[in-house]
Amino acid sequence: MDLNKELKEMAKIRKDGPNKVFTMYLNTDPSDPDQQGGKWKINFKNGMRNFEQYLEEDDNKEELKNFQLVKKKVEKFVHANELEFLKGVVVFATADEEVWFADRIQMRLKTEFFWQETPELGQLKKLQELFPKSGIILVQQSEVKIIESYLNEIQGTDSYELDLNTDDWRQKLGPRKGNTAMGPGSTNLQKDNFEARYEANQQRWYKKIAPKLDRRAKENNWEKIYIVGEADSSNELKKQMNKPVDEVIQKNMLDHEETKVLQEVFG
Template identity: 70%
Template sequence: MDINKKLKELENVRMEGNNKVFTMYLNTDPADPDQQGGEWKIHFKNGMRNFEKYLEEANDKEELKNFQLVKKNVEKYMKENEQQQLKGIIVFATADEVVWYADMVQMRLENEFYWQETPELNQFRKLKDTYPKTGIILVQQNEIKVIESYLNQLEDTLSYELDVEEETWRVMQGPRKGNSATGMGSTNLQKDNFEARYEANQQRWYKSIAPKLDKQAKEKKWEKIFVVGEAASSKELEKQMNKTVNEVIQKNMLDHEESKVMKEVLG
Protein backbone atom coordinates (compact mmCIF):
# COMPACT_ATOMS: atom_id res chain seq x y z
CA MET A 1 0.00 0.00 0.00
CA ASP A 2 1.20 3.50 -0.86
CA ILE A 3 0.17 5.39 2.26
CA ASN A 4 1.05 8.77 0.72
CA LYS A 5 -1.41 8.18 -2.14
CA LYS A 6 -4.11 6.95 0.24
CA LEU A 7 -3.62 9.94 2.54
CA LYS A 8 -4.08 12.37 -0.36
CA GLU A 9 -7.28 10.57 -1.37
CA LEU A 10 -8.66 10.72 2.16
CA GLU A 11 -7.75 14.39 2.56
CA ASN A 12 -10.11 15.16 -0.32
CA VAL A 13 -13.09 13.27 1.12
CA ARG A 14 -15.98 15.40 2.32
CA MET A 15 -19.41 13.85 2.72
CA GLU A 16 -22.72 15.64 3.08
CA GLY A 17 -25.99 15.10 4.88
CA ASN A 18 -26.54 11.77 6.59
CA ASN A 19 -23.88 9.85 4.61
CA LYS A 20 -20.92 10.45 6.88
CA VAL A 21 -17.44 8.93 7.17
CA PHE A 22 -16.62 6.44 9.91
CA THR A 23 -13.06 6.52 11.29
CA MET A 24 -11.69 3.99 13.75
CA TYR A 25 -8.29 3.64 15.40
CA LEU A 26 -8.21 0.56 17.62
CA ASN A 27 -5.39 -0.59 19.87
CA THR A 28 -4.97 -4.37 19.52
CA ASP A 29 -1.34 -4.61 20.66
CA PRO A 30 -0.94 -7.95 22.52
CA ALA A 31 2.14 -6.54 24.28
CA ASP A 32 0.10 -3.74 25.84
CA PRO A 33 -0.67 -4.63 29.49
CA ASP A 34 -4.12 -3.11 29.01
CA GLN A 35 -4.86 -5.59 26.21
CA GLN A 36 -4.02 -8.87 27.94
CA GLY A 37 -7.65 -9.95 28.13
CA GLY A 38 -8.56 -8.95 24.60
CA GLU A 39 -10.00 -5.65 25.85
CA TRP A 40 -9.95 -4.30 22.30
CA LYS A 41 -13.15 -6.26 21.68
CA ILE A 42 -14.87 -4.34 24.47
CA HIS A 43 -13.56 -0.98 23.19
CA PHE A 44 -14.77 -1.83 19.69
CA LYS A 45 -18.21 -2.94 20.87
CA ASN A 46 -18.65 0.13 23.09
CA GLY A 47 -17.49 2.51 20.38
CA MET A 48 -19.99 1.17 17.86
CA ARG A 49 -22.81 1.02 20.38
CA ASN A 50 -22.29 4.65 21.44
CA PHE A 51 -22.78 5.91 17.89
CA GLU A 52 -25.79 3.69 17.37
CA LYS A 53 -27.39 4.87 20.61
CA TYR A 54 -26.76 8.53 19.76
CA LEU A 55 -28.35 8.20 16.30
CA GLU A 56 -31.33 6.33 17.72
CA GLU A 57 -31.92 9.12 20.22
CA ALA A 58 -31.56 11.72 17.45
CA ASN A 59 -34.30 9.86 15.56
CA ASP A 60 -32.41 10.17 12.27
CA LYS A 61 -33.46 6.93 10.61
CA GLU A 62 -31.53 7.44 7.37
CA GLU A 63 -28.26 8.27 9.12
CA LEU A 64 -28.78 5.36 11.52
CA LYS A 65 -29.29 3.06 8.54
CA ASN A 66 -26.05 4.32 6.97
CA PHE A 67 -24.11 3.78 10.17
CA GLN A 68 -25.48 0.27 10.56
CA LEU A 69 -24.32 -0.59 7.03
CA VAL A 70 -20.83 0.61 7.94
CA LYS A 71 -20.98 -1.28 11.22
CA LYS A 72 -21.87 -4.50 9.41
CA ASN A 73 -18.87 -4.17 7.05
CA VAL A 74 -16.46 -3.32 9.84
CA GLU A 75 -17.66 -6.20 12.01
CA LYS A 76 -17.17 -8.56 9.06
CA TYR A 77 -13.61 -7.32 8.57
CA MET A 78 -12.83 -7.68 12.28
CA LYS A 79 -14.16 -11.24 12.38
CA GLU A 80 -12.26 -12.32 9.28
CA ASN A 81 -8.96 -10.94 10.62
CA GLU A 82 -9.27 -11.70 14.32
CA GLN A 83 -6.48 -14.30 14.25
CA GLN A 84 -4.05 -12.01 12.42
CA GLN A 85 -4.00 -9.03 14.75
CA LEU A 86 -0.95 -6.78 14.87
CA LYS A 87 -0.66 -3.70 17.09
CA GLY A 88 -3.59 -1.73 15.74
CA ILE A 89 -6.44 -1.49 13.25
CA ILE A 90 -7.35 1.53 11.15
CA VAL A 91 -10.67 1.84 9.31
CA PHE A 92 -12.18 4.57 7.13
CA ALA A 93 -15.62 3.73 5.70
CA THR A 94 -18.85 5.09 4.26
CA ALA A 95 -22.16 3.27 3.83
CA ASP A 96 -21.98 3.40 0.01
CA GLU A 97 -18.36 2.09 0.19
CA VAL A 98 -17.09 5.04 -1.82
CA VAL A 99 -14.65 5.16 1.08
CA TRP A 100 -13.42 1.82 2.34
CA TYR A 101 -10.01 1.34 3.85
CA ALA A 102 -9.24 -1.21 6.56
CA ASP A 103 -5.78 -2.36 7.57
CA MET A 104 -3.87 -3.87 10.45
CA VAL A 105 -0.79 -1.85 11.35
CA GLN A 106 2.35 -2.44 13.37
CA MET A 107 1.98 0.69 15.49
CA ARG A 108 0.19 1.03 18.81
CA LEU A 109 -2.82 3.31 18.41
CA GLU A 110 -5.00 5.34 20.71
CA ASN A 111 -8.62 4.14 20.64
CA GLU A 112 -10.62 6.70 18.67
CA PHE A 113 -13.96 6.55 16.86
CA TYR A 114 -15.45 9.26 14.62
CA TRP A 115 -18.63 9.66 12.56
CA GLN A 116 -18.38 12.95 10.70
CA GLU A 117 -18.19 14.65 7.29
CA THR A 118 -14.45 14.05 6.87
CA PRO A 119 -12.10 11.24 7.94
CA GLU A 120 -9.98 11.90 11.03
CA LEU A 121 -6.39 11.54 9.83
CA ASN A 122 -4.07 12.49 12.71
CA GLN A 123 -2.97 8.98 13.68
CA PHE A 124 -2.81 7.93 10.02
CA ARG A 125 -0.36 10.77 9.38
CA LYS A 126 1.63 9.72 12.43
CA LEU A 127 1.96 6.20 11.00
CA LYS A 128 3.26 7.63 7.72
CA ASP A 129 5.72 9.97 9.43
CA THR A 130 6.97 7.46 12.01
CA TYR A 131 7.48 4.46 9.73
CA PRO A 132 8.28 5.55 6.15
CA LYS A 133 10.07 3.35 3.61
CA THR A 134 13.27 2.40 5.42
CA GLY A 135 16.47 0.55 4.62
CA ILE A 136 18.33 -1.04 7.52
CA ILE A 137 21.84 -2.06 6.47
CA LEU A 138 23.53 -4.57 8.76
CA VAL A 139 27.26 -4.84 8.25
CA GLN A 140 29.80 -7.24 9.71
CA GLN A 141 33.19 -7.24 8.01
CA ASN A 142 32.68 -9.28 4.81
CA GLU A 143 28.89 -9.66 5.15
CA ILE A 144 26.05 -7.20 4.61
CA LYS A 145 22.33 -7.75 5.05
CA VAL A 146 19.69 -5.27 3.95
CA ILE A 147 16.27 -5.21 5.61
CA GLU A 148 13.59 -3.18 3.88
CA SER A 149 10.74 -1.97 6.07
CA TYR A 150 7.58 0.00 5.39
CA LEU A 151 5.03 1.06 8.01
CA ASN A 152 7.06 -0.96 10.55
CA GLN A 153 6.49 -4.19 8.61
CA LEU A 154 9.07 -6.32 6.81
CA GLU A 155 9.05 -5.77 3.05
CA ASP A 156 12.15 -7.65 1.86
CA THR A 157 15.66 -8.79 2.74
CA LEU A 158 18.83 -9.13 0.70
CA SER A 159 22.23 -10.41 1.81
CA TYR A 160 25.67 -9.90 0.30
CA GLU A 161 28.89 -11.72 1.05
CA LEU A 162 32.36 -10.81 -0.12
CA ASP A 163 34.37 -13.35 -2.07
CA VAL A 164 37.66 -12.41 -0.47
CA GLU A 165 39.82 -13.99 -3.14
CA GLU A 166 38.03 -12.32 -6.06
CA GLU A 167 37.14 -9.24 -3.98
CA THR A 168 33.61 -9.30 -5.38
CA TRP A 169 30.37 -8.84 -3.46
CA ARG A 170 27.83 -11.50 -4.32
CA VAL A 171 24.17 -11.83 -3.47
CA MET A 172 23.77 -14.76 -1.08
CA GLN A 173 21.41 -17.48 -2.27
CA GLY A 174 19.41 -19.62 0.14
CA PRO A 175 19.68 -19.68 3.95
CA ARG A 176 22.54 -17.75 5.45
CA LYS A 177 25.40 -19.88 6.74
CA GLY A 178 27.25 -19.14 9.94
CA ASN A 179 29.62 -16.22 9.76
CA SER A 180 33.02 -17.15 8.41
CA ALA A 181 36.24 -15.29 7.91
CA THR A 182 36.75 -16.77 4.47
CA GLY A 183 33.86 -15.28 2.53
CA MET A 184 32.64 -17.34 -0.41
CA GLY A 185 36.07 -18.27 -1.71
CA SER A 186 37.39 -21.80 -1.67
CA THR A 187 40.44 -20.98 0.45
CA ASN A 188 40.71 -21.70 4.15
CA LEU A 189 42.26 -18.50 5.46
CA GLN A 190 43.07 -18.39 9.12
CA LYS A 191 41.12 -15.86 11.13
CA ASP A 192 44.20 -13.81 11.99
CA ASN A 193 45.13 -13.55 8.32
CA PHE A 194 41.63 -12.45 7.45
CA GLU A 195 41.59 -9.81 10.18
CA ALA A 196 44.83 -8.33 8.88
CA ARG A 197 43.50 -8.37 5.33
CA TYR A 198 40.24 -6.78 6.46
CA GLU A 199 42.06 -3.95 8.20
CA ALA A 200 44.11 -3.27 5.09
CA ASN A 201 41.22 -3.42 2.60
CA GLN A 202 37.97 -2.45 4.34
CA GLN A 203 37.82 1.01 2.78
CA ARG A 204 38.17 -0.38 -0.74
CA TRP A 205 35.80 -3.28 -0.07
CA TYR A 206 33.02 -1.04 1.23
CA LYS A 207 33.61 1.48 -1.54
CA SER A 208 32.83 -1.28 -4.05
CA ILE A 209 29.51 -2.27 -2.39
CA ALA A 210 28.30 1.26 -1.61
CA PRO A 211 26.99 1.99 -5.16
CA LYS A 212 24.81 -1.14 -5.01
CA LEU A 213 23.29 0.06 -1.74
CA ASP A 214 22.81 3.60 -3.08
CA LYS A 215 21.05 2.19 -6.14
CA GLN A 216 18.80 0.02 -3.99
CA ALA A 217 17.90 3.01 -1.82
CA LYS A 218 17.00 5.06 -4.89
CA GLU A 219 14.98 2.36 -6.63
CA LYS A 220 13.06 1.41 -3.49
CA LYS A 221 12.56 5.07 -2.51
CA TRP A 222 13.92 4.73 1.02
CA GLU A 223 13.07 7.77 3.10
CA LYS A 224 15.27 6.69 6.00
CA ILE A 225 18.51 4.71 6.13
CA PHE A 226 20.12 3.10 9.15
CA VAL A 227 23.54 1.43 9.17
CA VAL A 228 24.00 -1.09 11.98
CA GLY A 229 27.26 -2.80 12.89
CA GLU A 230 30.48 -2.65 14.86
CA ALA A 231 32.10 0.78 14.94
CA ALA A 232 34.76 0.33 12.25
CA SER A 233 32.49 -1.41 9.75
CA SER A 234 29.43 0.79 10.18
CA LYS A 235 31.27 4.12 10.09
CA GLU A 236 33.32 3.14 7.04
CA LEU A 237 30.27 1.99 5.10
CA GLU A 238 28.42 5.19 5.96
CA LYS A 239 31.37 7.20 4.67
CA GLN A 240 31.41 5.35 1.35
CA MET A 241 27.68 5.76 0.63
CA ASN A 242 26.39 8.76 -1.30
CA LYS A 243 22.90 8.50 0.20
CA THR A 244 22.41 10.24 3.52
CA VAL A 245 22.39 7.83 6.46
CA ASN A 246 19.98 8.97 9.17
CA GLU A 247 21.70 7.09 11.97
CA VAL A 248 24.61 4.73 12.57
CA ILE A 249 23.97 2.22 15.34
CA GLN A 250 27.17 0.63 16.59
CA LYS A 251 25.85 -2.78 17.45
CA ASN A 252 26.40 -6.17 15.80
CA MET A 253 22.94 -7.49 14.86
CA LEU A 254 23.61 -9.32 11.62
CA ASP A 255 22.65 -12.69 13.13
CA HIS A 256 19.44 -11.39 14.75
CA GLU A 257 15.94 -12.08 13.46
CA GLU A 258 14.54 -9.31 11.26
CA SER A 259 11.74 -8.59 13.73
CA LYS A 260 14.26 -8.06 16.55
CA VAL A 261 16.37 -5.79 14.38
CA MET A 262 13.35 -3.68 13.42
CA LYS A 263 12.23 -3.42 17.02
CA GLU A 264 15.70 -2.29 18.09
CA VAL A 265 16.15 0.20 15.26
CA LEU A 266 12.64 1.50 14.68
CA GLY A 267 11.24 1.10 18.20
Protein backbone atom coordinates (compact mmCIF):
# COMPACT_ATOMS: atom_id res chain seq x y z
CA MET A 1 0.00 0.00 0.00
CA ASP A 2 1.30 3.43 -0.98
CA LEU A 3 -0.06 5.38 1.96
CA ASN A 4 0.89 8.80 0.62
CA LYS A 5 -1.04 8.12 -2.58
CA GLU A 6 -4.06 6.72 -0.74
CA LEU A 7 -4.25 9.70 1.62
CA LYS A 8 -4.13 12.17 -1.27
CA GLU A 9 -6.87 10.32 -3.14
CA MET A 10 -9.09 9.89 -0.10
CA ALA A 11 -8.71 13.54 0.91
CA LYS A 12 -10.43 14.55 -2.36
CA ILE A 13 -13.58 12.52 -1.67
CA ARG A 14 -16.78 14.07 -0.42
CA LYS A 15 -20.25 12.53 -0.70
CA ASP A 16 -23.39 14.54 0.04
CA GLY A 17 -26.85 13.14 0.57
CA PRO A 18 -27.61 9.49 1.31
CA ASN A 19 -24.54 8.06 -0.45
CA LYS A 20 -22.12 8.36 2.47
CA VAL A 21 -18.55 7.04 2.82
CA PHE A 22 -17.98 4.08 5.11
CA THR A 23 -14.68 3.92 7.02
CA MET A 24 -13.57 0.98 9.15
CA TYR A 25 -10.46 0.52 11.25
CA LEU A 26 -10.52 -2.97 12.76
CA ASN A 27 -8.07 -4.31 15.33
CA THR A 28 -7.39 -7.97 14.47
CA ASP A 29 -4.07 -8.28 16.32
CA PRO A 30 -3.89 -11.80 17.81
CA SER A 31 -1.19 -10.66 20.27
CA ASP A 32 -3.47 -8.00 21.77
CA PRO A 33 -4.83 -9.25 25.13
CA ASP A 34 -8.11 -7.49 24.37
CA GLN A 35 -8.56 -9.54 21.19
CA GLN A 36 -8.40 -13.02 22.69
CA GLY A 37 -10.93 -15.53 21.41
CA GLY A 38 -11.49 -13.71 18.13
CA LYS A 39 -13.11 -10.73 19.81
CA TRP A 40 -12.61 -8.70 16.64
CA LYS A 41 -15.40 -10.71 15.01
CA ILE A 42 -17.83 -9.55 17.72
CA ASN A 43 -16.63 -5.95 17.39
CA PHE A 44 -17.06 -6.10 13.62
CA LYS A 45 -20.55 -7.58 13.83
CA ASN A 46 -21.67 -5.09 16.49
CA GLY A 47 -20.24 -2.11 14.63
CA MET A 48 -22.07 -2.94 11.40
CA ARG A 49 -25.30 -3.75 13.23
CA ASN A 50 -25.29 -0.48 15.18
CA PHE A 51 -25.16 1.61 12.00
CA GLU A 52 -27.93 -0.45 10.43
CA GLN A 53 -30.18 -0.11 13.48
CA TYR A 54 -29.59 3.64 13.66
CA LEU A 55 -30.53 4.12 10.00
CA GLU A 56 -33.61 1.92 10.42
CA GLU A 57 -34.75 4.03 13.35
CA ASP A 58 -34.04 7.22 11.43
CA ASP A 59 -36.32 5.90 8.67
CA ASN A 60 -33.97 7.03 5.89
CA LYS A 61 -34.70 4.27 3.41
CA GLU A 62 -32.30 5.37 0.68
CA GLU A 63 -29.38 5.82 3.07
CA LEU A 64 -30.19 2.50 4.72
CA LYS A 65 -30.18 0.80 1.32
CA ASN A 66 -26.78 2.31 0.53
CA PHE A 67 -25.33 1.21 3.84
CA GLN A 68 -26.64 -2.33 3.36
CA LEU A 69 -24.91 -2.52 -0.03
CA VAL A 70 -21.64 -1.42 1.57
CA LYS A 71 -22.15 -3.79 4.48
CA LYS A 72 -22.62 -6.75 2.15
CA LYS A 73 -19.40 -5.99 0.27
CA VAL A 74 -17.37 -5.40 3.44
CA GLU A 75 -18.64 -8.62 5.03
CA LYS A 76 -17.68 -10.52 1.87
CA PHE A 77 -14.14 -9.11 2.05
CA VAL A 78 -13.78 -9.91 5.76
CA HIS A 79 -15.04 -13.48 5.45
CA ALA A 80 -12.86 -14.16 2.40
CA ASN A 81 -9.67 -12.86 4.02
CA GLU A 82 -10.00 -13.48 7.76
CA LEU A 83 -7.58 -16.42 7.78
CA GLU A 84 -4.88 -14.11 6.42
CA PHE A 85 -5.51 -11.14 8.71
CA LEU A 86 -2.46 -9.58 10.31
CA LYS A 87 -2.80 -6.88 13.00
CA GLY A 88 -5.42 -4.64 11.43
CA VAL A 89 -7.85 -4.04 8.57
CA VAL A 90 -8.65 -0.73 6.89
CA VAL A 91 -11.71 -0.24 4.64
CA PHE A 92 -13.12 2.75 2.76
CA ALA A 93 -16.27 2.15 0.71
CA THR A 94 -19.32 3.72 -0.94
CA ALA A 95 -22.45 2.04 -2.27
CA ASP A 96 -21.83 3.23 -5.83
CA GLU A 97 -18.34 1.59 -5.66
CA GLU A 98 -16.68 4.85 -6.62
CA VAL A 99 -14.73 4.33 -3.41
CA TRP A 100 -13.43 0.89 -2.51
CA PHE A 101 -10.24 0.32 -0.60
CA ALA A 102 -9.67 -2.68 1.67
CA ASP A 103 -6.33 -3.88 2.99
CA ARG A 104 -4.73 -5.99 5.73
CA ILE A 105 -1.93 -4.24 7.58
CA GLN A 106 0.82 -5.20 10.01
CA MET A 107 -0.03 -2.53 12.58
CA ARG A 108 -2.41 -2.51 15.50
CA LEU A 109 -5.42 -0.23 15.08
CA LYS A 110 -8.11 1.15 17.33
CA THR A 111 -11.42 -0.33 16.18
CA GLU A 112 -13.59 2.47 14.79
CA PHE A 113 -16.47 2.76 12.29
CA PHE A 114 -17.65 5.88 10.45
CA TRP A 115 -20.52 6.64 8.04
CA GLN A 116 -20.16 10.23 6.91
CA GLU A 117 -19.59 12.60 3.99
CA THR A 118 -15.82 12.09 3.89
CA PRO A 119 -13.39 9.24 4.69
CA GLU A 120 -12.03 9.35 8.23
CA LEU A 121 -8.25 9.52 7.75
CA GLY A 122 -7.00 10.15 11.29
CA GLN A 123 -5.52 6.72 12.01
CA LEU A 124 -3.94 6.40 8.56
CA LYS A 125 -2.16 9.72 9.02
CA LYS A 126 -0.88 8.56 12.39
CA LEU A 127 0.44 5.31 10.88
CA GLN A 128 2.22 7.32 8.20
CA GLU A 129 4.04 9.23 10.92
CA LEU A 130 4.89 6.17 13.02
CA PHE A 131 5.96 3.78 10.23
CA PRO A 132 7.45 5.74 7.30
CA LYS A 133 9.70 4.33 4.60
CA SER A 134 12.75 3.28 6.58
CA GLY A 135 16.17 1.79 6.11
CA ILE A 136 17.42 -0.37 8.97
CA ILE A 137 21.15 -1.04 8.74
CA LEU A 138 22.47 -3.95 10.79
CA VAL A 139 26.22 -3.90 11.22
CA GLN A 140 28.58 -6.47 12.74
CA GLN A 141 32.26 -5.80 12.10
CA SER A 142 32.77 -7.06 8.54
CA GLU A 143 29.11 -7.62 7.65
CA VAL A 144 26.24 -5.24 6.92
CA LYS A 145 22.60 -6.09 6.32
CA ILE A 146 19.92 -3.70 5.06
CA ILE A 147 16.23 -4.13 5.85
CA GLU A 148 13.86 -1.79 4.07
CA SER A 149 10.46 -1.40 5.71
CA TYR A 150 7.27 0.56 5.16
CA LEU A 151 4.18 0.52 7.37
CA ASN A 152 5.88 -2.07 9.59
CA GLU A 153 6.25 -4.53 6.71
CA ILE A 154 9.50 -5.73 5.14
CA GLN A 155 9.95 -4.39 1.61
CA GLY A 156 13.30 -6.01 0.91
CA THR A 157 16.68 -7.06 2.33
CA ASP A 158 20.28 -7.03 1.15
CA SER A 159 23.54 -8.13 2.75
CA TYR A 160 27.15 -7.13 2.22
CA GLU A 161 30.33 -8.72 3.47
CA LEU A 162 33.87 -7.49 3.48
CA ASP A 163 36.26 -9.44 1.29
CA LEU A 164 39.28 -9.59 3.56
CA ASN A 165 41.56 -10.33 0.60
CA THR A 166 40.65 -7.13 -1.28
CA ASP A 167 39.40 -4.96 1.61
CA ASP A 168 36.27 -4.22 -0.41
CA TRP A 169 32.58 -4.88 0.16
CA ARG A 170 30.59 -7.29 -1.96
CA GLN A 171 26.92 -8.06 -2.04
CA LYS A 172 26.07 -11.44 -0.59
CA LEU A 173 23.92 -13.97 -2.40
CA GLY A 174 22.25 -16.85 -0.59
CA PRO A 175 22.02 -17.59 3.14
CA ARG A 176 24.53 -16.22 5.61
CA LYS A 177 27.45 -18.59 6.33
CA GLY A 178 29.45 -16.36 8.61
CA ASN A 179 32.74 -14.62 8.00
CA THR A 180 35.49 -17.04 7.07
CA ALA A 181 37.91 -15.25 9.36
CA MET A 182 35.58 -15.77 12.31
CA GLY A 183 33.90 -19.04 11.38
CA PRO A 184 33.50 -22.13 13.61
CA GLY A 185 36.82 -23.54 12.44
CA SER A 186 38.81 -20.42 13.22
CA THR A 187 41.59 -20.68 15.75
CA ASN A 188 42.04 -18.23 18.59
CA LEU A 189 45.07 -16.84 16.77
CA GLN A 190 42.99 -16.18 13.64
CA LYS A 191 40.34 -14.47 15.69
CA ASP A 192 42.91 -12.37 17.50
CA ASN A 193 44.43 -11.38 14.16
CA PHE A 194 41.04 -10.43 12.77
CA GLU A 195 40.19 -8.33 15.85
CA ALA A 196 43.48 -6.48 15.55
CA ARG A 197 42.88 -5.90 11.86
CA TYR A 198 39.33 -4.72 12.56
CA GLU A 199 40.51 -2.21 15.16
CA ALA A 200 43.08 -0.84 12.74
CA ASN A 201 40.81 -0.65 9.70
CA GLN A 202 37.19 -0.20 10.77
CA GLN A 203 37.09 3.50 9.89
CA ARG A 204 38.43 2.84 6.39
CA TRP A 205 36.17 -0.17 5.88
CA TYR A 206 32.98 1.66 6.83
CA LYS A 207 34.02 4.68 4.79
CA LYS A 208 33.98 2.40 1.74
CA ILE A 209 30.45 1.07 2.26
CA ALA A 210 28.87 4.32 3.47
CA PRO A 211 28.36 5.73 -0.09
CA LYS A 212 26.45 2.57 -1.06
CA LEU A 213 24.12 3.09 1.89
CA ASP A 214 23.70 6.81 1.19
CA ARG A 215 22.84 6.06 -2.44
CA ARG A 216 20.34 3.37 -1.42
CA ALA A 217 18.67 5.80 0.99
CA LYS A 218 18.32 8.44 -1.74
CA GLU A 219 17.10 6.10 -4.47
CA ASN A 220 14.47 4.44 -2.26
CA ASN A 221 13.33 7.60 -0.48
CA TRP A 222 14.08 6.50 3.07
CA GLU A 223 12.38 8.88 5.47
CA LYS A 224 14.06 7.34 8.52
CA ILE A 225 17.42 5.60 8.95
CA TYR A 226 18.29 3.32 11.85
CA ILE A 227 21.63 1.65 12.55
CA VAL A 228 21.63 -1.44 14.74
CA GLY A 229 24.83 -2.98 16.05
CA GLU A 230 27.44 -2.98 18.79
CA ALA A 231 28.60 0.45 19.90
CA ASP A 232 31.93 0.70 18.08
CA SER A 233 30.76 -0.49 14.67
CA SER A 234 27.36 1.24 14.67
CA ASN A 235 28.74 4.59 15.82
CA GLU A 236 31.60 4.47 13.31
CA LEU A 237 29.25 3.65 10.44
CA LYS A 238 27.02 6.57 11.44
CA LYS A 239 30.03 8.91 11.29
CA GLN A 240 30.89 7.77 7.77
CA MET A 241 27.39 8.25 6.29
CA ASN A 242 26.35 11.56 4.77
CA LYS A 243 22.64 10.89 5.26
CA PRO A 244 21.42 11.73 8.76
CA VAL A 245 20.80 8.70 10.97
CA ASP A 246 17.70 9.01 13.14
CA GLU A 247 18.66 6.47 15.78
CA VAL A 248 21.48 4.11 16.71
CA ILE A 249 20.42 0.99 18.59
CA GLN A 250 23.41 -0.60 20.27
CA LYS A 251 22.43 -4.22 19.96
CA ASN A 252 23.84 -7.03 17.80
CA MET A 253 20.87 -8.31 15.76
CA LEU A 254 22.48 -9.34 12.48
CA ASP A 255 21.40 -12.95 12.89
CA HIS A 256 17.90 -12.19 14.20
CA GLU A 257 14.76 -12.67 12.12
CA GLU A 258 13.75 -9.52 10.26
CA THR A 259 10.41 -9.35 12.09
CA LYS A 260 12.26 -9.32 15.44
CA VAL A 261 14.39 -6.46 14.21
CA LEU A 262 11.29 -4.44 13.24
CA GLN A 263 9.85 -5.07 16.70
CA GLU A 264 13.05 -3.78 18.27
CA VAL A 265 13.13 -0.66 16.10
CA PHE A 266 9.45 0.28 16.08
CA GLY A 267 8.33 -1.28 19.37
